Amino acid sequence: MINRNHLLIAVITSLIFCNVYSQNPLIRNQFTADPTARVFGDRIYVFPSHDILATEGKGRPGWFCMEDYHVFSSDDLTDWKDHGMIVTQNEVPWVRPNSY
Structure with missing residues (x-):
């Protein structure tokens, strides 16, 4: 009986968390990674890298590479x-073409 109760609680908890996951994503239209956040005045600024699919001569084929940085x-x-x-x-002189 205890095992059934544990299973029921686990299932209900999983369903609750599945429902609240990603309700307000910060970035919806591009791939980003490795963000840093800073507060200036009453605003928070997030600086993530903008990742794109690597192309010939730019990054490792099939992987993503950091093309630029955006601010949100x-x-x-x-x-x-x-x-x-x-x-x-x-715009960064020391960056090599195959950098990530």
Whole structure:
């Protein structure tokens, strides 16, 4: 009987967490990784890398590479603004073409 109760609790808990997962994703339209966040005044700014599928001569084939960095900000952690690209690998003189 105890095993059934544990199983029932586990199933119900799993269903609850599946329902609340990713209800307000920060970034919806691009692949990003390795974000850092900073607070300036009353806004939080998130700086993730913008990942694209690697192409010939740029990164490892079939993998993603960091093309550039974007900035996103919010003052309520619900509504986010995409400020666009702030720096690209092409603007950094020490970056090699096959860098990640």
